[in-house]
Amino acid sequence: MFLDTPPPAEKQLGLTDTFSFSCHSRLSCFNLCCRNKYLPLTPYDIVRIRKALNIHSDDFLEKFTLYRLDPNSGFPILSIKMGDKDGLCPFVGPDGCTIYNDRPTACRLFPLGRSSGISGDGTAREEFLYLLDTQGCKGVKEKKVQSVKAWRDDQGLLPYIEMNDKMLGLLFHPNRDDSKHLDQRQQQKVMVACYNIDLFRDFVFKTGFTEQYKIDEETAKRVMESDVALLTLGFTYLDGTLFSL
Ligand code: SF4
């Protein structure tokens, strides 16, 4: 079961497969790709960028994101809001990406794409990596050759993959009736626990959440200090409540 349709077998890449790519400021296409793009933002992407910008997640969501519902599942999907007039990514500057250390998953992966899913019995994670359509990108004509694994590691993708794949447990939850859309109450829960980390922190610490869900002191301290721990708690909370029977 996959989130996106996996690419045809001949396009799929294994970790030891290689590809040519190098992106640098001497290329005539430099910065041209950071515009007029659909760039999805995962919950972990948002946690990282919001922290780097040091703004409240309400402000982040309002200023930098677009919201829509997945037509099949009704799950909220967020993406970067490109400039109305110039189509530019709000994070691109003359020297490249201004949030480079915290750039989102899709930008780290490029020129690769990744589809992820879980096995039919729900026990194992599966993934397919493949080369995207890179029209206009001069980087793919550069001589530098690397393996998919080296690219994944160099781009710091492992923590992103680990956190992004936690969403799979919700999307393919055994109690979810996939003929039904999430209702508004479920969508709101996902928005708060996955995407609005500051609001979720208030929910955890300013309501009876810690007593209701028996959060021990050590976990509460960790969650208070780390947005990633808080997001992980958000996934656990949704796993237990979003489709409760
Ligand atoms: S986040 Fe950075 S790398 Fe991604 S499109 Fe925007 S400027 Fe480009």
Ligand code: SF4
């Ligand atoms: S088009 Fe390709 S090589 Fe050019 S800046 Fe974008 S990613 Fe880099």
